[in-house]
Amino acid sequence: MPKKIKGGYCYLCGTYRNTLTRDHIPPKNLAPRTSDATFLYAYACSTCNNKLSHDESKFRDFLAVTCSDESIPEANDAFEAFKRNIQRNDLGRAGMPHKDLVRILQGMGKKDIYTPNQIYLGTAPTISMAPDIDVKGILLKIASGLHTVHTNEIIPSSYRRAACLYGQAPPYPPMDRVDDLHVLGNVGSFFHYRGGWAPDDPKAGIWYMMFYNTLIGLAVFAPPSLQEIQERSVSSASDEGNNEGKLEV
Numbered sequence: 001m002p003k004k005i006k007g008g009y010c011y012l013c014g015t016y017r018n019t020l021t022r023d024h025i026p027p028k029n030l031a032p033r034t035s036d037a038t039f040l041y042a043y044a045c046s047t048c049n050n051k052l053s054h055d056e057s058k059f060r061d062f063l064a065v066t067c068s069d070e071s072i073p074e075a076n077d078a079f080e081a082f083k084r085n086i087q088r089n090d091l092g093r094a095g096m097p098h099k100d101l102v103r104i105l106q107g108m109g110k111k112d113i114y115t116p117n118q119i120y121l122g123t124a125p126t127i128s129m130a131p132d133i134d135v136k137g138i139l140l141k142i143a144s145g146l147h148t149v150h151t152n153e154i155i156p157s158s159y160r161r162a163a164c165l166y167g168q169a170p171p172y173p174p175m176d177r178v179d180d181l182h183v184l185g186n187v188g189s190f191f192h193y194r195g196g197w198a199p200d201d202p203k204a205g206i207w208y209m210m211f212y213n214t215l216i217g218l219a220v221f222a223p224p225s226l227q228e229i230q231e232r233s234v235s236s237a238s239d240e241g242n243n244e245g246k247l248e249v
C-alpha cells in the first residue's frame with residue numbers, strides 16, 4: 001500500500017483532504033521490528049495520524065513492561081525499545097531513573113482482591129496505567145481503523161463513542177444490534193481482535209482488542225438515536241455504582 005494517497009476522506013475525522021497518510025493498525029510502535037506487510041492500514045489526515053503518537057508510545061511502554069511474554073516476539077521487541085528509551089541520556093539525568101520508568105513504577109502497587117460477594121481473597125500486585133495516557137483515544141483510534149478496514153465505512157462524528165480497558169471499568173454493555181461478533185482477526189501474534197457491526201447500520205460497531213495476549217480493550221460506536229437504549233443499560237447496572245461517568249465520552 002502506498003504511504004500517501006491523493007484525495008480522500010480521513011478514516012478518523014471524516015474530513016476530505018487532498019493528501020492522506022497511511023496509518024498502521026494497530027500502531028507500528030507496538031511491534032517495531034515487524035514487517036509493515038503484517039499490519040492493517042487505513043488512510044488518515046496527518047493531524048489525526050500523529051495526534052496520539054506520544055500517548056501511543058507511553059501505552060507501548062506500559063504494555064512492554066506489564067505484558068512481556070517470551071512467547072510473543074513483538075512484545076520482547078517492544079520491551080527492548082523501551083529499555084533503549086530509558087537508558088538514553090543516562091549522564092544528563094545524573095543517575096536519576098528515566099521519567100518513563102518512574103511513571104510505570106508509580107503505577108505498581110498492591111490491591112485487596114474480593115469476590116463479587118465481597119469475600120476477601122488476599123492481596124495481589126497490580127499495575128495501573130498512568131492517568132496521563134489517553135487510553136480511550138488509543139482504543140477508539142484502533143477500533144475505528146478495524147471498522148473501516150472491514151466495512152469501508154467511516155464512523156460519523158455524530159456517533160457516540162465509548163472505550164475502556166476490560167477489567168479497569170465495567171465492560172460496556174453490548175448493544176443488541178451489534179452483539180454479533182462475526183469478525184475475528186489478528187495482526188502478527190501480538191494483536192488479536194473480534195468485532196462486528198449492526199446489519200442495518202454498518203457504521204455502528206463493537207470491537208474487542210487483545211494486546212500481547214494479555215490486555216483487553218473494548219470500543220463501541222453507536223448512532224445518536226441509541227442514546228436512550230444506552231442510558232437504560234447504564235441505569236439497570238446502577239447497583240454497581242455510578243457507571244455513567246466511565247461510559248460517557
Ligand SMILES: [Zn+2]
Pocket residue numbers: 010011012013014015044045046047048049
Ligand atoms: Zn483526520
